[in-house]
Amino acid sequence: METKYVYFFGGGTADGKAELKDILGGKGANLAEMSRMGILVPPGFTITSDVCNLYFHNNKSYLKELEHQIGESLAKIEKLMGAKFGDEGNPLLLSVRSGSRVSMPGMMDTILNVGLNEDTVCGLAKHTNNERFAYDSYRRFIQMYGKIVMGMQGEIFAKLLEGKKGERGLTLDTELSTDDLKDLIERMKSKIKEVTGKECPSDPYVQLWGAISAVFQSWNTPRAIAYREANSIPQEWGTAVNIQTMVFGNMGTESGTGVVFSRNPSTGERRLFGEFMLNAQGEDIVAGIRTPQPISALAELMPRCYQELSDISQRLERHFKDLQDIEFTIQDGKLWILQTRAGKRTAQAGVKIAIDMAREKLISRKEALRYIAPEDIEKLLHPTLDPTAEKEVVAKGLPASPGVASGKIIFDPEELAQLARKGGDDFILVRSKTSADDFPGIRAAAGVLTTTGGITSHAAVVTRGMGKTCIVGASGISISDVREEFIVGNRIFRKGDYITLDGTEGEVLLGKLPVITPKPSRDFEELLVWTDLAKRLKVMANADTPQDAKLARDFGAEGVGLCRTEHMFFQPDRIDHFRRVIIAEESGAKEKALEELLLIQRTDFGQIFAQMEGLPVTIRLLDPPLHEFLPPPHAEDELKALSQRLGIPFGKLQEKVTELHESNPMLGHRGCRLGITSPEIYQIQVRAIMEAACELSKNGVRVFPEIMLPLIAHVGELKFLRELVVNTCAKVKMEKEAEGLAYKVGIMIELPRAALIADELAKFADFFSFGTNDLTQMALGISRDDAGTFMPSYLKRAILRLDPFISLDEKGVGELIKIAVQRGRKTKPDLKIGVCGEHGGDPKSIEFFHKVGLDYVSCSPYRVPVARLTAARIALELTT
Numbered sequence: 001m002e003t004k005y006v007y008f009f010g011g012g013t014a015d016g017k018a019e020l021k022d023i024l025g026g027k028g029a030n031l032a033e034m035s036r037m038g039i040l041v042p043p044g045f046t047i048t049s050d051v052c053n054l055y056f057h058n059n060k061s062y063l064k065e066l067e068h069q070i071g072e073s074l075a076k077i078e079k080l081m082g083a084k085f086g087d088e089g090n091p092l093l094l095s096v097r098s099g100s101r102v103s104m105p106g107m108m109d110t111i112l113n114v115g116l117n118e119d120t121v122c123g124l125a126k127h128t129n130n131e132r133f134a135y136d137s138y139r140r141f142i143q144m145y146g147k148i149v150m151g152m153q154g155e156i157f158a159k160l161l162e163g164k165k166g167e168r169g170l171t172l173d174t175e176l177s178t179d180d181l182k183d184l185i186e187r188m189k190s191k192i193k194e195v196t197g198k199e200c201p202s203d204p205y206v207q208l209w210g211a212i213s214a215v216f217q218s219w220n221t222p223r224a225i226a227y228r229e230a231n232s233i234p235q236e237w238g239t240a241v242n243i244q245t246m247v248f249g250n251m252g253t254e255s256g257t258g259v260v261f262s263r264n265p266s267t268g269e270r271r272l273f274g275e276f277m278l279n280a281q282g283e284d285i286v287a288g289i290r291t292p293q294p295i296s297a298l299a300e301l302m303p304r305c306y307q308e309l310s311d312i313s314q315r316l317e318r319h320f321k322d323l324q325d326i327e328f329t330i331q332d333g334k335l336w337i338l339q340t341r342a343g344k345r346t347a348q349a350g351v352k353i354a355i356d357m358a359r360e361k362l363i364s365r366k367e368a369l370r371y372i373a374p375e376d377i378e379k380l381l382h383p384t385l386d387p388t389a390e391k392e393v394v395a396k397g398l399p400a401s402p403g404v405a406s407g408k409i410i411f412d413p414e415e416l417a418q419l420a421r422k423g424g425d426d427f428i429l430v431r432s433k434t435s436a437d438d439f440p441g442i443r444a445a446a447g448v449l450t451t452t453g454g455i456t457s458h459a460a461v462v463t464r465g466m467g468k469t470c471i472v473g474a475s476g477i478s479i480s481d482v483r484e485e486f487i488v489g490n491r492i493f494r495k496g497d498y499i500t501l502d503g504t505e506g507e508v509l510l511g512k513l514p515v516i517t518p519k520p521s522r523d524f525e526e527l528l529v530w531t532d533l534a535k536r537l538k539v540m541a542n543a544d545t546p547q548d549a550k551l552a553r554d555f556g557a558e559g560v561g562l563c564r565t566e567h568m569f570f571q572p573d574r575i576d577h578f579r580r581v582i583i584a585e586e587s588g589a590k591e592k593a594l595e596e597l598l599l600i601q602r603t604d605f606g607q608i609f610a611q612m613e614g615l616p617v618t619i620r621l622l623d624p625p626l627h628e629f630l631p632p633p634h635a636e637d638e639l640k641a642l643s644q645r646l647g648i649p650f651g652k653l654q655e656k657v658t659e660l661h662e663s664n665p666m667l668g669h670r671g672c673r674l675g676i677t678s679p680e681i682y683q684i685q686v687r688a689i690m691e692a693a694c695e696l697s698k699n700g701v702r703v704f705p706e707i708m709l710p711l712i713a714h715v716g717e718l719k720f721l722r723e724l725v726v727n728t729c730a731k732v733k734m735e736k737e738a739e740g741l742a743y744k745v746g747i748m749i750e751l752p753r754a755a756l757i758a759d760e761l762a763k764f765a766d767f768f769s770f771g772t773n774d775l776t777q778m779a780l781g782i783s784r785d786d787a788g789t790f791m792p793s794y795l796k797r798a799i800l801r802l803d804p805f806i807s808l809d810e811k812g813v814g815e816l817i818k819i820a821v822q823r824g825r826k827t828k829p830d831l832k833i834g835v836c837g838e839h840g841g842d843p844k845s846i847e848f849f850h851k852v853g854l855d856y857v858s859c860s861p862y863r864v865p866v867a868r869l870t871a872a873r874i875a876l877e878l879t880t
Contacts, residue, residue: 010043413441561858
């Protein structure tokens with residue numbers, strides 16, 4: 001049985017249909033579907049994307065059969081159109097276009113008017129009784145074929161065209177006469193021969209095969225590859241090729257071409273939106289050589305065509321159940337539809353269109369949730385760059401936290417924190433990387449830019465949680481802290497210069513650019529209500545402050561899945577209290593410092609519990625190594641200033657700092673190990689949690705505290721610390737006369753060993769929460785802060801398909817999670833299990849968490865709506 005490489009469409013029939021999009025591409029599948037609907041489309045055929053893959057594998061076994069099938073389809077077109085390809089009297093002309101299974105607008109190539117040569121152009125002129133039109137079409141073919149198939153620079157043809165208009169004193173292409181066009185064609189052909197050493201082919205079949213090859217080749221152009229990488233489109237999908245009868249919008253004032261949307265793609269308003277040009281071909285709109293007219297003007301110029309176009313757009317929208325982006329041509333008053341596809345839209349419009357279509361009963365509420373990409377939801381919550389602004393990109397990095405921020409460059413986080421207290425200017429903090437010490441500066445900054453680090457580096461995690469714009473890994477930037485400047489190429493940017501960060505695109509932009517503030521609509525709020533009716537996974541938030549907790553609840557979080565207690569210490573007026581705890585050796589001094597710490601944490605926990613009334617709040621006890629709270633041993637100036645503030649001799653302080661310094665703190669004295677060697681720190685934190693909970697509970701506030709122990713690797717660690725927590729809680733409850741207050745003690749699983757012994761750990765844990773950031777680091781042996789130096793190479797070479805710190809490594813880290821879930825629930829079937837790493841807000845990872853049976857995901861507040869929508873979409877997909 002022969003393999004089908006070619007699918008015909010036209011004349012009300014079609015071999016293909018919408019369901020064959022994977023091999024016919026979106027364009028070919030929709031052309032077939034429209035033909036089946038009886039909509040007038042220029043007849044043609046689609047070469048499948050399978051041929052594209054054969055082409056790139058240099059497998060020529062298909063060629064003979066492909067030629068045969070193309071010949072059969074051409075014959076069908078010739079019969080329908082009453083014209084013959086290559087015929088000198090009445091030539092059939094063809095367009096050759098790409099068509100991948102997902103839209104890649106402008107990324108691949110198109111060749112029009114295939115079949116024209118010095119003989120057929122005469123036949124076209126005679127048959128249409130329009131010599132100027134025929135030679136204008138021939139000029140367009142030469143220009144397009146020379147550039148796309150023969151590799152000529154487009155600017156060469158543009159100069160020839162402008163030169164000809166200059167000679168004649170003309171402004172518009174349409175003002176060129178037939179003789180002007182004939183002369184221009186010869187000049188273009190001569191230039192092709194001069195540059196390439198080859199003649200522009202006159203044989204129509206050579207032209208056709210050259211155009212088909214060029215469209216296949218355009219699948220692997222740099223721009224197409226970059227687009228695929230940015231949108232996670234696999235290379236092996238390939239592109240289909242659509243060969244279609246040419247219809248002409250440049251035959252006079254009763255002809256034209258345009259693009260319309262069935263609704264406004266910017267606002268979502270339900271009315272025809274678009275533009276058109278009289279006496280033009282499709283590329284004229286794209287090239288911008290003339291200003292198009294709004295589609296509303298077509299109603300006056302050609303009312304019958306306008307009404308027909310409006311009716312068809314509504315038919316297509318009802319059929320495909322989505323916003324339609326429609327290309328059309330009018331030839332001598334006859335309307336042809338060239339293609340339709342799901343229209344690109346703004347995030348705001350996408351929400352409105354989905355809600356409106358559900359209200360109109362065009363789609364169901366469940367379908368409406370599928371029509372909105374989760375990443376679009378996040379765009380609605382952050383500032384965006386004004387689309388009318390002219391931008392100059394000076395550097396690129398990884399888009400760590402979305403939004404747009406403008407401000408003055410500053411390099412010192414302490415100075416930034418001080419300036420922020422005075423108010424006035426916005427600042428962009430520029431660092432090679434950030435650490436816990438930089439927190440006050442990060443908090444005060446409008447945005448953060450680092451030259452190293454990855455998507456889950458310190459800067460990325462902290463800014464994402466705070467909703468601040470951040471770009472990391474901008475390796476093209478070289479910072480000089482001494483001179484307070486950074487260099488990109490041969491350009492210098494100094495402290496105080498304005499830059500703008502686009503954290504959605506990862507672009508560092510020159511100057512202070514206008515920003516649009518987000519305004520989530522009532523439609524957006526209604527959509528999120530629908531998500532909660534559909535999803536199974538609960539969505540909680542990572543929140544370290546009362547402000548974060550309030551924001552998270554406003555965005556629909558169902559509790560706090562991770563409160564990192566160490567983040568409460570980094571404010572300038574607090575960190576010295578904790579430093580006293582670390583450094584104090586006399587029991588009296590340490591007890592006093594711990595008492596001050598208790599007051600601070602009790603207040604914060606109480607405010608977070610109040611914001612999350614009736615919902616669980618999971619609080620992780622201290623996790624980072626103690627040295628992170630102190631200046632490094634070599635920072636003498638900082639240490640001297642600290643010794644004066646704390647009243648501790650410099651030598652003693654320096655000795656303590658040196659003692660705490662670790663070669664590999666990631667694997668060192670941190671997490672539960674601190675709780676075991678310095679139990680007084682964990683005791684005071686647990687006391688603060690329970691005292692706050694007891695006070696609120698007495699006042700009628702429903703509180704559900706969950707205490708989480710980090711970095712557990714051994715059952716012995718868990719048993720020791722659980723006993724410490726339980727004894728402390730019992731003591732506080734007795735003191736506060738709140739014996740009825742319930743709480744939970746659980747663990748963060750962030751070590752492979754913990755996942756493997758989950759059955760043992762479950763005996764002493766009320767819940768598990770996967771810390772996927774560290775679990776990924778530990779499983780892969782990759783530092784998330786340093787991965788930015790080599791991760792782009794891994795992704796480019798397809799060693800890794802996705803950055804494992806953005807989307808979960810399902811085969812490795814995911815397998816550890818599966819094992820932990822299975823073994824943990826074997827011991828304790830009702831064990832509550834969730835995830836609180838950054839993957840908790842990633843749509844692809846959320847799908848995995850749903851499938852393995854987790855109870856909840858926890859993510860930064862701004863990603864809560866994203867996770868809610870994703871959880872709902874996944875639940876619907878797996879139940880339908």
